[in-house]
Amino acid sequence: MNTYGYFDDKNREYVIKRPDTPLPWINYLGCEKYFGIISNTAGGYSFYMDARLRRITRYRYNNVPVDTGGRYLYIKDGDTVWNPGWKPSQTLLDQYSCRHGLGYTVIKGQKNGVEAEVTYFVPLGENMEIWNITLTNNTKQEKEITLFSFVEFCLWDAMDDMTNFQRNLNTGEVEVENEAIFHKTEYRERRNHYAYFTCSQKIDGFDTSRDAFIGVHDGFENPRAVISGKCTNSISNGWYPVGVHQVNITLSPGRKKNLHFILGYMENKEDEKFSAPDVINKESLWAKMKVYKSSEVVNKAFNELKMYWAELLGRYRVEIDNEHVERMVNIWNQYQCMVTFNLSRSASFYESGIGRGMGFRDSNQDLLGFVHMVPERARQRILDIAVVQLSDGSCYHQYQPLTKEGNKDMGGGFNDDPLWLIASTCAYIKETGDFSILDEVVSYSDVPDSKATLLDHLYLSIKYTLKNLGPHNLPLIGHADWNDCLNLNCFSKNPGESFQTYGDKPGGVAESVMIAGLFLYACRELVALLQHIGAKEKIDEIQKGYELVRKAVEVYGWDGEWFLRAYDYYGKKVGSRFEKF
């Protein structure tokens, strides 16, 4: 048993016992459109649908100390300032625990007899996160404490936010109304969305300027306003917009106090954006907040989230006399598969959420892991992915989840990509028996009005491979295959050139045995499907291609002892036992 934490199988939680883990240990919030990552010290950030294009809060990857910035609560109790999650003040706690559960995280800290338990979660059906807080006075004296909430807003586009300071420092805009702080940068000009950060009770102050709250030369660990015990009620114009509430609390001995903060994302219709010139129309928000003011509603939402996960994970269970296998198969592997469905590895502690969007190959593969849990959503995902296939059968290698458009910077040419669509579609049909997906109309990315069906896309993937065979009748690798770094046609020599795409010589004849294998698998899957639905007209053609490539694999892909990996640009074998090392 390690010194940092343990699995609590009954509650389906991982429990962390001390805050100074070797690296931040991260959980994921959200399972529909609003997402966040959260560390065991409450670091992390949130976004709506797309970690790059709709980032709600700011996060600094590669910061010193690591994982600084997040969903912070500061408690000032006399001269002591502390955080329930230790960071950022790093004031030594008397007690600490973090419970990473399925879609929620509970952080509990105690200092000088005051306990603070914070549950972070995203309610089902909502584009918001709730921070539900219970403060307990475990002493025999009355305690007067001041509670500060803190988030730092991202100016929406996370890439721009971390690079274009000349512009960013001039654009930040906020509003404050009652307990609600609104981040509305560019709302006036060309956004229909804003972020809000509100409190379930009357507040005693607020700040929206980071410089006013923290100070120019001060750090997250010692904000000036917290040290002084009083917010400055600042309004941010440009510079660094933050959201801070101040709540003064008196706790009798032994008493508890419950309150919650809500951070959320809201869109307005284009012609209903304003209630007065430049003032956000907040009607729908107020209606929602009226409901969510109630702690019963919050507790109910939390229970619903727990039930949602229990139901999801209940669809597939093993019972075996090995707690490790049970734990992984029944809880954490399935949870991880769902996280992958939600985020497709686009945002993590290492992926900064700006670099890649969703991968074509990845998303098809990931589907195999969650199709049994969310078949309806898997169906939609397949159709979303197919949209970025072009009419020649090639595919964009990545796409942005918000726009559902292929990333032109990266482009296509990863020649295994198209075939994975067959793997995912067949897996979906095997799980559901829903053949109707094959008839769904999905236009090709480059021909917006094309009336291709998903089945046409599958045929096209086969055809694309057959049209792109190399000198040995093995599939041309293009930029790369599943091994993204096997860039056999690329000859980048200089710094700054992309390994994966630079110097991809036209007419490159590097071939991939891996794609050949995938092709044979895809052919067998597709033929079985076509036989099943009685669509036999294309089977012969596919079988012919299958035989052609099968023979090529046996003759040119087999080395006498094992299969080769590839042929390179010059026709040289890669991964042969005859290779010299």
Place this chain on the structure above:
Amino acid sequence: MNTYGYFDDKNREYVIKRPDTPLPWINYLGCEKYFGIISNTAGGYSFYMDARLRRITRYRYNNVPVDTGGRYLYIKDGDTVWNPGWKPSQTLLDQYSCRHGLGYTVIKGQKNGVEAEVTYFVPLGENMEIWNITLTNNTKQEKEITLFSFVEFCLWDAMDDMTNFQRNLNTGEVEVENEAIFHKTEYRERRNHYAYFTCSQKIDGFDTSRDAFIGVHDGFENPRAVISGKCTNSISNGWYPVGVHQVNITLSPGRKKNLHFILGYMENKEDEKFSAPDVINKESLWAKMKVYKSSEVVNKAFNELKMYWAELLGRYRVEIDNEHVERMVNIWNQYQCMVTFNLSRSASFYESGIGRGMGFRDSNQDLLGFVHMVPERARQRILDIAVVQLSDGSCYHQYQPLTKEGNKDMGGGFNDDPLWLIASTCAYIKETGDFSILDEVVSYSDVPDSKATLLDHLYLSIKYTLKNLGPHNLPLIGHADWNDCLNLNCFSKNPGESFQTYGDKPGGVAESVMIAGLFLYACRELVALLQHIGAKEKIDEIQKGYELVRKAVEVYGWDGEWFLRAYDYYGKKVGSRFEKF
């Protein structure tokens, strides 16, 4: 007189009296190929030629606190840890001053009777910076102190360094030999350059892993190794490479101690990269360091730098009975012009050095301010700029100083750009009388072998404008004119689209009166030049174009009371007294 600092005209310095300035106050190091920005608390970074592509040290714009990371020295004296520039420890100093001079910065701090004076500068002709340190024991007791140097290496491409963590965390590589720390990420694969950080004397320890030196959860303000008084001699493999020297120093009462650190950039020839497999060939570095070990050589280099600036600024002087005018005209305005020559605004406290490279328009304009100081270099700059003009007369709007290639992301279409080349060339010739520049061969960016002369480029700029006149015979604005934000043909509505280039409708007929004015100015300049050199054949054509546009300005550009600013996409006047507001 403000509470933060004052001008010291005699020494041509700005003196800062306290470290907690409202924002970091920044100076510039370097005047040839090696550059840095440095704040009054020693924050900042360094690069070789190009702030994006050859970043030597890492810097976090938009950090909390602001301006964290830089050229740090930590002094551990008993239980006290302090920095001569206050940051990052922010230990209260007994004395502090920062002198921002011409191309150098001197930071002096005193704590508990120990004074540390650090002079930062880049020697002429070298790709390195020197940190020259004098420690003085002003007490009556012997002092045993430990000195730590600190830099954090950037993995060369500053943009990649701040975004692609999945990759970066796997690539960092260093070597340590004697007192020298080498940063050599990607040296083995495809770089011919490395960075080094060395010390003029024997060291008592080193660190190259940030996590080892600072700690995962600790900040720049309290590195674990400094607190403990001892480096760990760590070798960084991936993660975060840093350079740290430890020097143990005993200072008798009243005694001084001088030493220096050198941070630099070095290139090796492709076939001389290694002295053993994977080991950097350091021969030329050792030769250089042998020379620079001497404090006399360091002092001489510093004096030469001062003389260089005195000579530069001596070329143009006013004497007037107003210290403010004298100070600005004779010192700071000229200094600023030279900084602009060096960096062309590509790196500052607000420009992160990754966004833009050098601007075509800017660089031509900037030249007007420094041509009298460095005419030979102004000549080269003009030829460098002209290289990114295309054969149709349009110009890339920006280019990277390292590659001298136009930035394709931004492209061209800022229709005032080509005309500024005439302004700068004529200014250069007026200053120098050097007409030979007109005959220099400068290929068009899109036709590498073309044999155009600079004079051909100037003709082409005129021709480009005349070929791109709008319905009123005023120049088409393209993406924008000098006002980069007057994007009259662009109709971006959605977040994430570039204001400047998105939706630039082909056939847009927006016209710019500003470009018309610039065109008329350029014509007059060019005609005067052609008359002077007796190249009269093109004059008629230029004059005809001049008259055409002059009339257009008078008829369609004049509003009865003032000149219009432009006509928009729909032919509507912009900046007319008849406009309704």
